[in-house]
Amino acid sequence: MMNKFMKIYEDISNQIQEGSLAAGSLLPSENDLADTFQTSRETIRKALKILSEDGYIHKVQGKGSIVLDVKKFAFPISGLVSFKELSKKMGHRAKTHVEMLQEIFPDEGLKEHLKLSRDDTAWEIHRVREIDKERVIFDKDFIVKKMVPGLNKAICQNSIYEYVEEELGLTISFAKKEITVETPTEEDRSYLDLEGFHNIVVVKNFVYLDDTSLFQYTESRHRPDKFRFVDFARRK
Amino acid sequence: MMNKFMKIYEDISNQIQEGSLAAGSLLPSENDLADTFQTSRETIRKALKILSEDGYIHKVQGKGSIVLDVKKFAFPISGLVSFKELSKKMGHRAKTHVEMLQEIFPDEGLKEHLKLSRDDTAWEIHRVREIDKERVIFDKDFIVKKMVPGLNKAICQNSIYEYVEEELGLTISFAKKEITVETPTEEDRSYLDLEGFHNIVVVKNFVYLDDTSLFQYTESRHRPDKFRFVDFARRK
DNA sequence: AAGTGGTCTAGACCACGCA
DNA sequence: GCGTGGTCTAGACCACTTG
Incomplete structure (x- = not known):
């Protein structure tokens, strides 16, 4: 109800x-x-x-x-929306490829980001999002391993959010998001169809659980021509 | 009170x-x-x-x-913040140059955007924002003229928002914002220090007054390395 | 079971827009 | 002056977490 x-x-x-x-x-x-x-x-x-x-x-x-006039709809990266929810709206034009899933010993920078203690390991996941047969988004996720020990490829293929919330009963509650534009790395070039592009839009996401512990650090790397962010802002 | x-x-x-x-x-x-x-x-x-x-x-x-931990502060393009409020925080490192202020007969596209009737004219304003002696932001504003008849260079130099709200008593209430990445135009190259940059971040802004009439259409064109957008999002 | 936040109520008074 | 939304109150019950 x-x-x-x-x-x-x-x-x-x-x-x-x-x-x-x-x-x-x-x-x-x-x-x-x-x-x-x-x-x-x-x-x-x-x-x-x-x-x-x-x-x-x-x-x-x-x-x-x-x-108000609400006709204008848009790529809603605003709020917390997973790619799966998004691809539903796009029908069969969207696909996900899981390119990597491995356990890593995080370096200092990542330890800082995920607030990891000594000996903690993390998952590193690489996923490529294909829209209309073009590889345009590269999602790079780092997740504290002890929080999601049973992660596997099928889950990554589907939706990590869904698994974490429905199977594990954890609550994802808020995120800090940062959008910048950077120069593509070799990794970006190998995963994405970047032909003549000189820049890449990077959306960094810090995802927190309900108990305010940091759960995931994600970089979503978009080909610039396919990136669009829409926001509705109120004064004060 | x-x-x-x-x-x-x-x-x-x-x-x-x-x-x-x-x-x-x-x-x-x-x-x-x-x-x-x-x-x-x-x-x-x-x-x-x-x-x-x-x-x-x-x-x-x-x-x-x-x-929560609120140490992390950022370039707050989120919400409705004018460049003037921003430059206050930056001290004397930020400057504004008014490069153009003219009355124009809007073309069809702009009429559409501003919902102008026949014979309405608009202001076109070009402002360049300088940070640390580098010209990194180009603001292109279109404002319905009949709403702000007495606009002049001094006002543009200071803050159009401030003038509109304090002098004219109009209330700016909400905006739709859209962020995309585009190829720089000749105009961009002439106004900004774009040396080797191949892209430009465009923030399009539709600003509405309290009576829901569209008041202003703005494109804020940022050099990609100087652009940063930060957001705080909650689930659902 | 006790304490927390989440929802809902019925009523009061204030600030503002408009005729 | 009337009707609108904005603020504030005191109390009720529910949903949830924790001991």
Whole structure:
């Protein structure tokens, strides 16, 4: 069963996506909504808060909640989305190749990143993402081994996130992400179709579990022409 | 006067930044905080919500709120931050040159972007940002003229945002941002120190006012080595 | 079982936009 | 002045973690 405010959120966001709530128009007032959904105003406000954060509406004091235009969709690297969720949307145009899966003794830099203690080992995973028959993304993952001892190729082929959350019962909760542009390494050139490209977009990801321990460090290396990042930002 | 929950937010975030609330430790419970701040629990929860969104804490049901490590700071292109706010942090290492300010009759593409009606004109502004004596960012702005009739070079030199909000009383409320990597144009090469660079990072920005009208379209074109984008993402 | 955060309520008052 | 959203309250019950 879903929360009440989540159901209200789903209901309204669906209406906006269908167009039965037109962009530019005003939502019913919070008091009206509280009546029609048979709930209190604070619960309505919780739903509207999320709608606003997700770019569905914009609230103006004294006026009301304006429905925004949500036609534009995009490559949603924003938030925490795994490649598997992404490739679902792309249908059969996307493929994953697991090129490497090995246990390593991490060097100092990586120990620093993963906050490893002496003797801890890590998994190093190389995966290449193919879109429309072109190898355009190279994902390089480092995971603390003791947290995921039973990792294997089939899991990497599918979704590490899924395995960790559903099989191991760990909760991935937040991540710090950093986007930079770098010069391709020999490794990049060997894995990707980089023909004439002189740069590569690097998305570094620090993934944390619910107990705030660092779980994974990932570099997702994208061919620049296939990279796109979209964000919705609010003032203050 | 500030809101109660904002004061609580400030108070706690300051304590975290100072280190008097250590990373890894637990915050007092919401009931305790409600007592010490002489307020209701919901108000405390509002403050904690923002602390969590801003990456200061992480909440776990049944356990408490864990203080996160916030030492790592970064080039905050995330959110809506103007170059002026940014350059404050950089001290005298940053400079702005206004290279162009003219009224134009927009072509079809731009009319589309700015949703201009027939006969509307726009401002086209070119600004080059210099950091440590190197010209590394080229900002190309298009603004609906009728919204900002009195624009001049001094304003562009300072901060267009500031002028629009403080002098004109308009409220900039949200933006859609898109990051891609492109091949430099002749224009880019003439404005920036691009020596051997083959790519340029383009941040396209659609800035909206409080009444949801599109106010400005901006392309911020960065030399790839000087570009960095940092984000804090939460699952779901 | 006790304590934590998560949800929900019904009501109050305030700040703002608009006619 | 009325209706809007913004803040705040005091209390209730639920879901979860930990001893």
